Amino acid sequence: MKNLAVALVASLFANVATAVPAHKGAAPFLIPIDNQRWVIGNDVWNMTQGRQYGVKLHYKDRDCVGDAWGHYVSYNGAANDLAWTSASVVEKGEHKGVPFIDIMFTADEGDMHWVIFEGQHGAYQYFVNHNLPTLGEFRTLWRLDNTTFPNGRTAEKDGALPPLSDYIAANKVQDETWLAPDGKSYITKYDWTGWLRKQDYYGVYGNEVGSWYINPGKDDYNGNHAKQELMVHRESSSGDAVQLNMIHGTHFTASSSDVFPDGKMWGPWLWYLNDGSKPDAAARAKKEVATWPYPWLNNKAYHARGKVTGRLVLSDGRPAAGAAVFLGDNNPTKTPLDMGSTYYYTSYADAHGNFEFTNVRANTTYGLQAWSNGPPIADVYTTFLQNNVHIVTKEGHKSTTTHLGTLHWPISNRTRRLFQLGDLDHYSHGFLHGGAPHQHGLVSACPANLVYRIGRSQPSTDWCFGQTHRGNWTIEFFEEEEEKEKDQKKPTLIVSLAGYSSGASTTIWANGQHQIGNMTSGGGAPELQNDPSLYRSATAAGEWRLLEFPFQDVGVLQRGSLNTVTFELTQNTTWRGFMWDSIILEW
Incomplete structure (x- = not known):
C-alpha cells in the first residue's frame, strides 16, 4: 500500500494539470499540488480542487466536469464564490472497519468538509459557518459535462434537460426563461423546482454516470413544509448540467435574510456517484436515511x-x-x-x-x-x-x-360561517390547476372573469388556482337567516393566500357597491410583500398569508336574496397576482 501511495503521488506531480485515473486499493487521500491546488479522492474517483473550483473529476475512466465549471460554494447567487486558502486532513478514522478521512478546505467565511471513505463512490460533505455575512442564498453545486449528464431527476420531475440550442436569445422573456422554439411552451430552470423536504435523491445522470445529492437530515435547511427550491437545470450560458444544493435558498420566499451563529453546520449530506442507475440511487438514499444522524461524525453538538x-x-x-x-x-x-x-x-x-x-x-x-x-x-x-x-x-x-x-x-369564535371556498391548508390544492407540476405561466390559463355559486359550483373546475388577468371574480351566495337584534355583529371576510407575486392589485366589493378592502403591493393596507411563486413556475404555494376584511356596515348583506363578493383585479403584470388557499365569510 505504501509503494502504491508513493506511485500515486509521483503520478500526480508528473501532470498537475489533470486529475488521474483511480488507483485500485488506494486509501482516501489529500495531495497538495501547490498552495492553491489539491487533489482529493480515493480508489474510485478523484478531483482537482483549485482556489475556487473543483475540476477534473475523474470517475469511470472519464472527466465528468470537462469544460464545465465544476464544484464550488457560493452565496448571494453567483456574486460571491468562496476562495479556499488552505486544505488539511482534520481527522482520520474507521467506521465498521472502513477507513475514512475528513478533509477541510478553509475560507474566510467558513470550512467546507469532504469526508471520503475507502471504496466510496462520492463523498459526504458538510459546511461549518464562521464568518458568513447576513445573506439569503447559500449553496454548493456541481456544474458538470453536458454530454455525460443529459438528464435530470428530482422527486417530482425526471427527464432530459433542454438542449442548449433551444435557448434562443431573442426568445428570452424573463430571468432564466425562454419561449421554446415551438412558440407555445416555455423553457425555464424553475420548472425543475422541487419540494425540499420531500426529496429522496436528486441529481443529473446519463447512460454511464450519475451524480446525486442525498440529504437524509434536512434540519439544516431554512423554511418549513412548503419550502421549494431549485434542484437541477441546464445552465443557459454554457450548457453545463447543474446539480444545485441550495442549503439556504430564497427562490420562492418573500424574504429570507439570516444571520448565522458561529458553528452553524449544514450537512453532512452524501454526494453519490454511480452508473446512472436511479434504482441504485434510491436504494442508497434509503440506506442513508436509516443511518442518519451519521455515527462516524466527530461532533458532540451534532449528536x-x-x-x-x-x-x-x-x-x-x-x-x-x-x-x-x-x-x-x-x-x-x-x-x-x-x-x-x-x-x-x-x-x-x-x-x-x-x-x-x-x-x-x-x-x-x-x-x-x-x-x-x-x-x-x-x-x-x-x-x-x-x-x-x-x-x-x-x-x-x-x-x-x-x-x-x-x-x-384557540380557533375562531365567530358564531356563523356563511361560506367557505377551498380547504385551508396553505396550498392551492383543490382548485383548477392547483398543485399541478411546476410549469411556467400556468396562471395565464386562468380566466379574466368568472362567477362561482356557493352550493352549485365546484372548486376543482370553477375556481382557478390563481388570478392574474384584469377582471372580476365573483362569489355568489344566499343569506337566508333573518337578522336578529342580538346578531348585530358585522361580517368578516377572511382571505387565505397560498402566494402572492407583486404587480397586481385587487379591490374587494360586496354586492357590487360596498368596498370592503383591497389587496396590493402598491402601498395599500394591507400591503403585500412579493414572493416569486407565480412567475417562477409554482402552482401550489409561495409565501402564505392571512388577511381579514371586516364589513363596515351590518346591513351590506341582503337576507333572503343572492349576495356577492367580488375580487376586481384592477392592475396586473404578466404571470403575477394572487394564488388562492381559501376564502371564508363569517358573522
Whole structure:
C-alpha cells in the first residue's frame, strides 16, 4: 500500500494539470499540488480542487466536469464564490472497519468538509459557518459535462434537460426563461423546482454516470413544509448540467435574510456517484436515511439530540388531526417559510392530534407552531404557537424526550360561517390547476372573469388556482337567516393566500357597491410583500398569508336574496397576482 501511495503521488506531480485515473486499493487521500491546488479522492474517483473550483473529476475512466465549471460554494447567487486558502486532513478514522478521512478546505467565511471513505463512490460533505455575512442564498453545486449528464431527476420531475440550442436569445422573456422554439411552451430552470423536504435523491445522470445529492437530515435547511427550491437545470450560458444544493435558498420566499451563529453546520449530506442507475440511487438514499444522524461524525453538538412529543386539541374539542407542525425560532419575528438561522423540523399530527419530532438538536429553545393541513380541520384558519420549547440531553444519555402534553389551540369564535371556498391548508390544492407540476405561466390559463355559486359550483373546475388577468371574480351566495337584534355583529371576510407575486392589485366589493378592502403591493393596507411563486413556475404555494376584511356596515348583506363578493383585479403584470388557499365569510 505504501509503494502504491508513493506511485500515486509521483503520478500526480508528473501532470498537475489533470486529475488521474483511480488507483485500485488506494486509501482516501489529500495531495497538495501547490498552495492553491489539491487533489482529493480515493480508489474510485478523484478531483482537482483549485482556489475556487473543483475540476477534473475523474470517475469511470472519464472527466465528468470537462469544460464545465465544476464544484464550488457560493452565496448571494453567483456574486460571491468562496476562495479556499488552505486544505488539511482534520481527522482520520474507521467506521465498521472502513477507513475514512475528513478533509477541510478553509475560507474566510467558513470550512467546507469532504469526508471520503475507502471504496466510496462520492463523498459526504458538510459546511461549518464562521464568518458568513447576513445573506439569503447559500449553496454548493456541481456544474458538470453536458454530454455525460443529459438528464435530470428530482422527486417530482425526471427527464432530459433542454438542449442548449433551444435557448434562443431573442426568445428570452424573463430571468432564466425562454419561449421554446415551438412558440407555445416555455423553457425555464424553475420548472425543475422541487419540494425540499420531500426529496429522496436528486441529481443529473446519463447512460454511464450519475451524480446525486442525498440529504437524509434536512434540519439544516431554512423554511418549513412548503419550502421549494431549485434542484437541477441546464445552465443557459454554457450548457453545463447543474446539480444545485441550495442549503439556504430564497427562490420562492418573500424574504429570507439570516444571520448565522458561529458553528452553524449544514450537512453532512452524501454526494453519490454511480452508473446512472436511479434504482441504485434510491436504494442508497434509503440506506442513508436509516443511518442518519451519521455515527462516524466527530461532533458532540451534532449528536446531542432529543425527541419532542405532544397532542394538539382545538378549542372546540376536536383533535387537530393532520395538522402541519413545525419546530422553529423561539419568539419568532419571521414566517416559518422565512426562518433559517439555525435548525428546523417539520412533522404532521396523526388522527388524534398527536405529533412527535425525533433527532432534534438539543440545548436549544424552539417555538412550536401548527396550522391546518386540510381535512378534517380544513375550516381552521388560526395558527398555533407555543414558545420556550427547550430540548436538553443528560450527560451519558444519547437522547431525552420533551413531553409537551395536551396543547390547546384557540380557533375562531365567530358564531356563523356563511361560506367557505377551498380547504385551508396553505396550498392551492383543490382548485383548477392547483398543485399541478411546476410549469411556467400556468396562471395565464386562468380566466379574466368568472362567477362561482356557493352550493352549485365546484372548486376543482370553477375556481382557478390563481388570478392574474384584469377582471372580476365573483362569489355568489344566499343569506337566508333573518337578522336578529342580538346578531348585530358585522361580517368578516377572511382571505387565505397560498402566494402572492407583486404587480397586481385587487379591490374587494360586496354586492357590487360596498368596498370592503383591497389587496396590493402598491402601498395599500394591507400591503403585500412579493414572493416569486407565480412567475417562477409554482402552482401550489409561495409565501402564505392571512388577511381579514371586516364589513363596515351590518346591513351590506341582503337576507333572503343572492349576495356577492367580488375580487376586481384592477392592475396586473404578466404571470403575477394572487394564488388562492381559501376564502371564508363569517358573522
